Amino acid sequence: MxxxxxxxxxxxxxxxxxxxxxxxxxxxxxxxxxxxxxxxxxxxxxxxxxxxxxxxxxxxxxxxxxxxxxxxxxxxxxxxxxxxxxxxxxxxxxxxxxxxxxxxxxxxxxxxxxxxxxxxxxxxxxxxxxxxxxxxxxxxxxxxxxxxxxEKEVEPNYKSMLQEYFQKRGVGVPQYIPVSEGDIESGSRFEVIVKVNGRELGRGWGRNIQQAGKAAAKDAIHKGAIEL
Structure with missing residues (x-):
């Protein structure tokens, strides 16, 4: 040096x-x-x-x-x-x-x-x-x-958190799979599950696929998909 x-x-x-x-x-x-x-x-x-x-x-x-x-x-x-x-x-x-x-x-x-x-x-x-x-x-x-x-209350990017966690460990990439499609007129919501290597980690609902995917990632994290 x-x-x-x-x-x-x-x-x-x-x-x-x-x-x-x-x-x-x-x-x-x-x-x-x-x-x-x-x-x-x-x-x-x-x-x-x-x-x-x-x-x-x-x-x-x-x-x-x-x-x-x-x-x-x-x-x-x-x-x-x-x-x-x-x-x-x-x-x-x-x-x-x-x-x-x-x-x-x-x-x-x-x-x-x-x-x-x-x-x-x-x-x-x-x-x-x-x-x-x-x-x-x-x-x-x-x-x-x-x-x-x-102390900041910032809404995290749950999907990025999951992606980063599993990529760092080289154990697969989260996949977001639509289970049911919503209907705006009837008010029903989209449902998405998130999986890694075929294992379901979380499930979420939303007014569109994007919202449902975010909800699924949040559900996965709350269920302990990533370690503290």
Whole structure:
């Protein structure tokens, strides 16, 4: 890592995370900004996949504990929806955009910036903070990044939540299957079921196929289709 890049990363950590690395080795943070598509000349540089894996777990734990304490009357399904609305790829990518992550992100020559790549940096930075400074410092960073979103009552995109959850795990893609068609004149509603690998996860009704699909995804999440 060049001295200029090291200085930029240290400045980023100090400004955005209020962390002073001092003389600490910041290799984890350098790796956090390195996408798997990048082919480094520096053989000591690693991509951020493993750090993102760790950071994702740390983020989930911190959010789960915080939401559990803040909303004592919420069901598991309600807590899951709140958490997924904060930690999904789009939400994390928005945070990355605001922090100026793109300026430090190392991508392969033929790789375009993507929502997942930007979200991965945030997860990796959380993982790096946990490794270098411990859980308490990682918690401060997480709360600084997403704390405002904990109290927001935003209608989540349930279909995107299901899609992202199962795609990450490589176990199939949700399929939305119309069961019955509604009739506007009679007032009957459309019915849709959502399945993954042939297993029914939820069922919903609506004035059209789109509404019924959203309702089915919401039903699946409330029934525990995705883990807290």
């Amino acid at each position: 060049t001295e200029d890049r090291k200085d930029l990363i240290m400045a980023f950590i100090g400004k955005q995370f209020s962390i002073d690395p001092g003389n600490k080795d910041i290799t984890h943070y350098e790796n956090a900004f390195t996408h798997s598509s990048f082919n480094p000349e520096d053989s000591t540089l690693c991509d951020n996949d493993r750090l993102a894996f760790l950071g994702d777990a740390v983020l989930k734990l911190i959010l789960s504990e915080e939401l559990y304490n803040r909303f004592p009357t919420d069901s598991k399904g309600d807590l899951t929806i709140r958490k997924a609305g904060i930690e999904n790829n789009e939400a994390l990518a928005d945070i990355a955009e605001k922090l100026g992550v793109e300026e430090l992100l190392l991508l392969g020559a033929d790789k375009q910036k993507s929502i997942r790549a930007m979200a991965g940096v945030i997860e990796a930075l959380i993982g790096a903070t946990y490794l270098d400074f411990g859980f308490d410092e990682a918690r401060l960073v997480v709360m600084n990044l997403v704390g405002e979103g904990l």
